[in-house]
Amino acid sequence: MCSYCRGKELKESPTTYVAVFGDCTIIIKNVPCLECVQCGEKYYTDEVMQNIEKIVIKAKELNSEFFVAENKAA
Secondary structure, three states: OOOOOOOOOEEEEEEEEEEEEOOEEEEEEEEEEEEEOOOOOEEOOHHHHHHHHHHHHHHHHHOOOEEEEEOOOO
16 A cells, blocks of 8 residues: 555556765666555665665765666666
8 A cells, every 4th residue: 555645556667766965866777666556656675775775875986976877686
């Protein structure tokens, strides 16, 4: 169930995750999520969030303004 709109159906879907930290914009393509059919709210598993965190840390280490990654595990 969606905690945002209380929709009853979530579907597996790839998405693009975007994070902004100061002057750095990080875009990660093909991130697996569960998406609410009614409102579009997205939910990520703990494993997916751990992978996102690793990519974000690496992007911040590179100290660039713009970073694009593709999730190869999807």
